[in-house]
Structure formats: structure tokens, C-alpha cells
Amino acid sequence: MSQPTWLLTGGAGYIGSHTVRAFQAAGIPVVVLDDLSTGFRAFVPDDVPFVHGSITEPADVRQALDLGVTGIVHLGGFKYAGVSVDQPLHCYHQNVTGMQVLLEATLERGIDRFVFSSSSSVYGTPDVEVVGEDAETSRPESPYGESKLISEWLLRNVGTTRPAFRHTSLRYFNVVGSGPPELADHSPHNLFPRILKALTSGERPTVFGTDYPTRDGTCIRDYVHVVDLADAHVMAAARLDAGEPCQTAYNIGRGEGTSVLEIMDAMRAATGIAFEPELLPRRPGDPTRIIGSTARLEQDFGWRATRDVQEMASSAWAAWQHQLATHGGPPGA
Numbered sequence: 001m002s003q004p005t006w007l008l009t010g011g012a013g014y015i016g017s018h019t020v021r022a023f024q025a026a027g028i029p030v031v032v033l034d035d036l037s038t039g040f041r042a043f044v045p046d047d048v049p050f051v052h053g054s055i056t057e058p059a060d061v062r063q064a065l066d067l068g069v070t071g072i073v074h075l076g077g078f079k080y081a082g083v084s085v086d087q088p089l090h091c092y093h094q095n096v097t098g099m100q101v102l103l104e105a106t107l108e109r110g111i112d113r114f115v116f117s118s119s120s121s122v123y124g125t126p127d128v129e130v131v132g133e134d135a136e137t138s139r140p141e142s143p144y145g146e147s148k149l150i151s152e153w154l155l156r157n158v159g160t161t162r163p164a165f166r167h168t169s170l171r172y173f174n175v176v177g178s179g180p181p182e183l184a185d186h187s188p189h190n191l192f193p194r195i196l197k198a199l200t201s202g203e204r205p206t207v208f209g210t211d212y213p214t215r216d217g218t219c220i221r222d223y224v225h226v227v228d229l230a231d232a233h234v235m236a237a238a239r240l241d242a243g244e245p246c247q248t249a250y251n252i253g254r255g256e257g258t259s260v261l262e263i264m265d266a267m268r269a270a271t272g273i274a275f276e277p278e279l280l281p282r283r284p285g286d287p288t289r290i291i292g293s294t295a296r297l298e299q300d301f302g303w304r305a306t307r308d309v310q311e312m313a314s315s316a317w318a319a320w321q322h323q324l325a326t327h328g329g330p331p332g333a
Helices: 014-025 058-065 081-086 088-109 143-161 191-200 226-241 260-271 295-301 309-327
Strands: 006-009 030-034 050-052 071-074 113-119 166-172 174-176 206-208 223-225 249-252 278-280
Touching: 006 014, 006 058, 014 030, 014 226, 030 058, 050 058, 058 088, 071 088, 071 226, 081 088, 081 143, 088 113, 088 143, 113 143, 113 226, 143 166, 166 226, 174 191, 174 226, 174 309, 191 260, 191 309, 206 260, 223 226, 223 309, 226 249, 226 295, 249 295, 260 309
Parallel strands: 006 030, 006 071, 030 050, 071 113, 113 166, 166 249, 174 223, 206 278
Antiparallel strands: none
């Protein structure tokens, strides 16, 4: 039997590129499909087969799957909850249509292993302090969260009709930090790069909303280091390859909450820059608090996040400085 090979959609992006390297470190071959709308070709190692294409285009998906793929880690798509409020159709096309196209091609090829990059946004604002995977998912607060939930439904329904089709959805919480310094997060909508861009431009980082019912008035999130997250993908793929059971969904976080102002404190310590953020009104689509229980993943995978918030901030700052020194900004900028 040939060695399993996994397709990583979105493998040229921030999370995807870290996941590619985690698979390589585990000795598992990968193929990358990415349209480079937010990713960078330089983020994909030269020895990894790369298809420049979109998950919404059947021909592109088939081209990637034809490279000996036996399983899929689906990380590609539109990921900005706040922006999705103003661009719902684009979000649904990328995430829901993309999932449909990918699943259709997967079934055509008889591929029976699938790991989906889902999101804690499916929970909306939970009515519990720490949310588990069996919590209510009927109230996402953005089209982005809705699109992830619909994609989970599609995956579940395919699994119901095709019992041999094995799958799991990893519900990410807030992914930050960097592993290799060349893999910085450059998203204009994510908190860490927004802070770092402001600081290196001589501006004040912004905080959206200071009137939330939290300990300091700012949103509380469960932050997880991107390297810990990437390792969880490898564990999920390895379990599916080995025929071991996976539950339909797993939270990926640290099980503890950090406020936006507390992140600002960590950034001051990491960068050595004294600053006061600019306080702005809330953004639509931002839940007040969301912290995830990781007990299910710890029990089934033996996985636990090991990197704390200060390490997240320090590694993000190191990668940001590396990119500025090497490219003057994002690769290709």
C-alpha cells in the first residue's frame, strides 16, 4: 500500500503553512492547493507539490487530488468574521460552495478521510463560561460562523450517506503566534498583525469595544499558538489513516480566556514598546466571550496546548521583525 498523502487546501496561508511543516516533520507527504488570495507562494516549501487554484473550481480541485491524494485537510476559504457581515455572499461562496465542490471531487475519487478547519464562531456567544463541543450551535453571530456550521453539516451528511467516509471538524479558537520566523501572520483583520503593524508604523493599536460585560470591558477570547494547532491536525490525520475513531468535532484552544487589553499587555512585554491603544466602538459580529473546553481532544488525542500567551506574543513579534527585515513587509509586497 502506498504511503498516505494529504491535500492541504489553503496550505500557503498562515495556518496552512504551519500545518504543512507539521506534516513534513511527521514524515507525511502533502500536496497544497491555494489560490494565493491571502497566502504566499513563498510559504510553501519547494519540495511540496503546489497547485495554484481555487477550492470553488472543480478542475483545480481535481488537478490537486490527482497527485496521489488519499486524505484532505481543508483549511482554505474566507475567514474574517467581521468582514463577512458586509460581504456575506462572498463568504458563502468561498466557504459553502468551496466545501461542496471539494466534497463532490472527494467522493468521485473515493477519498475517505477528511479533516475540516472549522471555527469556534459556530457557537456565537455561548451562555456558559467554557463551551464544549455539544453546546448549542444555532446562534452564530456572523455569516462566517454560519458558513462554517453549514460546512460541518455538509460533512456530517456525507458521512451519514457514506459510512466509509471518516471525518472530523477542528473548531479553532483564536490562532496566533509563529513557529519558523518566515511564517508571520499578515492578515489585516487579525488582532496580532494589526497590533504589530501599528507599532512598527508608529501608530496606536486599536481596540474595538470597551463596554462588553467582561472583567475589563473588552472581548475575551481563547488564544492558541499556531504550532500547537498544526500538531493537532497531524494527530487527527494520523488517527484517520490508522482507522482509529474520531468524534465529529473537537475544540482547539487552551481552555482559558484572555481579554484584548491583556493581549496589549503581552505585546508591550514582547516588543518593549510602551503604548496606549486607541479605544473604538464595537465591531458587528464580535461575540463578547468565547472559551473552549479541550477535554475531548485531550482524552482522544492526548493533545494539549503547551505555549502560553506571552510565547504567542513573543513569537509573533520575532516573525514580524523577520519579515520586515527580509521583505520590508509580507512576501511579494
